Amino acid sequence: MVETTTIPGSGAAGGNGTEAAKNHFSKAVEEALAGAKALGTEAQNRAGEYREKLYEKKDDLAGDAKVRTDEYKEKAFSFADQGKAQASGALASLSQLITDNAGVLDEKVGAKYGDYARGAARSVQDVATRLDEKSLDELGEDAVEFVRQSPALALGIAAAAGYLIGRAFK
Structure with missing residues (x-):
């Protein structure tokens, strides 16, 4: 005669085995759902942290860009002012050169052309002066x-x- 032993919840005796398996499976599914929910919450929390870090970094970068833009704008205006001063100086030098050579024109081609040269020198000097005076x-x-x-x-x-x-x- 063969003896059979029943394992509790195995279903060999009475139909409880199926119920036990269903309960065990339900608990496993519930645990899996709870774990997935916890992972989802964790992922949302980390995403929020990264989002905050990203916004902070973005604000820092935007602030740095604004500071650098202002610095470069100041440098550009400085270079433009230097260029304006150099152009004005060059015009004043040209005016002086024309004035200095007006006497030579008087002697070589006539006083009329020397007067034209002096008039042109005054005009160039006026332009240089206006250039200096304006922003x-x-x-x-x-x-x-x-x-x-x-x-x-x-x-x-x-x-x-x-x-x-x-x-x-x-």
């Missing part, structure tokens, strides 16, 4: 107004200046 903003406004009043002349001057600059760098 960069005022010069920009004057340029915009000139382009509005004479767009064709402004385009011609820009083309000529571009050609001369191109020739200078060749």
Whole structure:
């Protein structure tokens, strides 16, 4: 005779084995759901932390960019002021050169041409003086107004200046 032993919950005796397996499976599913929910919550918390760090970093970078932009703007205005001063100085030197050579023109070709040269020197000196007296903003406004009043002349001057600059760098 063969003896059989029943394992509790195995289903060999009475139909409780199926119920026990269902209970065990249900508990495993509940634990898995709870674990997934905990992982989801953990993921949301970490995502929130990373989002906060990202926003802080973004704000820091934006602040740094603004500071650097302001620094570069100041440098650009400084260079523009230096260029304006150099241009004014060059015009004043040109005016002086024309004035110095006006006497030679008087002797070589006549007083009439020397007077033209002196008039041109005064005009160049006036431009240099006006350039010194005006700020960069005022010069920009004057340029915009000139382009509005004479767009064709402004385009011609820009083309000529571009050609001369191109020739200078060749």
